[in-house]
Each structure stands twice: as structure tokens, then as C-alpha cells.
Amino acid sequence: MASTAEPIDFWFDFLSPYGYFASTRIDALAAQHGRSVRWRAFYMRGIMQDKLGQTRPFLEVPLKGDYYKRDVPRMARWFGLPFKSGGLSNFISANACRAFWLIDDLDPVLAKRFAREIFEWHHVRATPPNTPEQIAQAAANVGLDAAQLDIAAAVQQAPAKERLRVETDAAVAAGVWGTPTFVVDGEMFWGADRLNLVDDWLRRGGW
């Protein structure tokens, strides 16, 4: 199966703790079924406002915001993961998402390591990696050669911005509206709490 099957798409924005939770599971889950995973960063804030018409900050929605605040640490415990958030409203993930794609162009394996590092900064160390300098530090931590790519400069330039726009458009074209989202053989699943369904879909070949 591994030889011919398409990779699973893992669409994410670094902003979501559920994306962080899922990022710690999806590769191992896929590997159990002989499948690989393509990590694809997109910019959730753009979709929320422009596509879904959600203009109100998520945490301020009555009831739903309270549920979210209670659910996130509970799900971290359920997954058995360390969790200390930098705060949903303190993190503008655009630079991190742009950097992901620039690194992915060089080395997709390194891009996954970088993504895990970014998730850890924000969701474990409560340090939102907002600035180009923080992005460069995170990239250096996982072994990006600064001589090969000056990432602090690159994320601020037009090609990186355009690249993230293109990838976010691709997410929308694929039907993505939330993070994390998994696409398995054309079938879409939203949410870290649906990894069990992704697993079922792979095991049973759909249902």
C-alpha cells in the first residue's frame, strides 16, 4: 500500500492547540497503515474572516469560548502532552507559516522538525514565535543553515507572503475551513478528536 497510496494531507495553522496535539500523532498513525503525511501550513485567520464570516474573536463567543478554554488543557492531558499556551490572541502565525513553506522547499523533513519546534514554542513554552528573529532562532534550533537561507529576511519578503496566500487558497480549494484538518484519499476529517476516525478510515479503506 505504501508504494502507491497518496500521502495523507495534514492541514494546520500553528495557532491551534488542537493542531499541536494532532502533530504529535499523525505521522505515527499514518505509518501504521504504511502511509506518509504531507504537512501543509495555511493561514487560518484569513479563512475565518474572509470565508466563514467569523469576525468575532473565537474566545469571546459566549459559552463556546468557555468550553474551548476548558477543553484545551483537558485534551492536552488526554493526549498526555505538555501544554502551556502562549495565548490565542498573542500569536500571529503568519511568519511561522511562511517560514514553514520556505523550509519545506529546501527539505520537507526539516520543515516538519521546524513545525514541531514552532508548536513547542507556542503551546509548550508559552512563547509565541511572532518576530522574524524568533522564527530564525526556531529554525536554527532544528538545524537550518543560515548561510543557505536567511529566513528572518525571507519571511518578510513578497515571495514568502505570496506563497502562504497560495497555500491558503489551496486549503480553501480542498474544502478546508478549520485546523487541524486531515485529508485521506479525498476524505476530509476536521479536528484532533477525529484522529480515531482517520485511523478507522485507513484501516477499513473507508466505510
Next chain:
Amino acid sequence: MASTAEPIDFWFDFLSPYGYFASTRIDALAAQHGRSVRWRAFYMRGIMQDKLGQTRPFLEVPLKGDYYKRDVPRMARWFGLPFKSGGLSNFISANACRAFWLIDDLDPVLAKRFAREIFEWHHVRATPPNTPEQIAQAAANVGLDAAQLDIAAAVQQAPAKERLRVETDAAVAAGVWGTPTFVVDGEMFWGADRLNLVDDWLRRGGW
């Protein structure tokens, strides 16, 4: 445990197919842990508009609406349940929800049977039970004695309307914002796809 533990609250609006799916599972799940379930109907449309500020019909939200349309029959297959919907926009569930509480006052066991009947009308037989006459037929089908309660008349009267308002306010006061929602020992879980977490919570006594 069964003797002292509080019942699990199962909050639902008949409108949601996910509520229908959950209704076929929650009592058996709870029983495995020696727990009972209190079924509590509320009026989701009131909460959506007044509390969550969702003025746009759910199915018309781009991307999200498409996902929902694909996910619902998929989840029906996953649960192994018959499913043929009467259509989200064709069902005004207020009469059914009011009737549920009137019957519950007489006999909570009968109220559950009535609720299952209503779920079946709309989500299996594609027949939205909107009118007082349909409600009365559904109630008669499960054995409500018309001489004991003229439900077609009662659902149109002020006490039934007030009762549903009170119960919907109670849902909001409990933090409910979606259907189905389960509350287990003060811990809230939203969604039929989280029954596995409800099960885990009961098994482990929280985490």
C-alpha cells in the same frame, strides 16, 4: 457507583442528526459504567441566534456547510444507523421539544421513547414532525394515552412554551452551546464524535 452517582445529562435538540446518532448510544454507554442518563431537550435555534450570534443558516456557511453535508451521512454509516434526513431547514423542532417535557413530567421513560420516535421521524423517515397533529401521532405511536394528555393542544399553550424556554435557559446556564452535549459529573463534552471521551471520562473517573 450506580447508587450514589448523579445521572449523566444528555442535552439535545431533535434537529441535529448528531443528536440522533448519540441518542442511540448514550444510555448503553452510561449503563456500562452503572450510570443513568437524564435526557434534556432544549431549543438550539434560540441559542444559536441569541447567544452565539450565528445569524446565518448553518448549511450556508461556505466550506463548513459542505463538510457538514458530507460528514452527516458518513457518520451515520460509521455508527451503523439508518439515515434519511427530513432536511435541516424543514424542521422546526419547538413543538417536539415542548412535547418532550410535557411527557417527561408524566413519565421519563415514555419521554425517551417519544424522543426516539421523533428522531426516527426526522432522521430516518425524512418526515419532519412539525405540526401538533404529527407530534400527537408520534406520541400515540409510543403509547401516550390521549385521554391523559391532549398533547396536540398542550404544545401550543403558554405553559409548554414557557417550559421549553426555562429548559433552554437551564442549558445555557449549564454552559451548553451545541447539540448533542453531555455533562458527566460537571464535565461537558460536545458532539457525538466525543462519546469515546465520555466513555474514557467515566472509565477513568476523569483525567
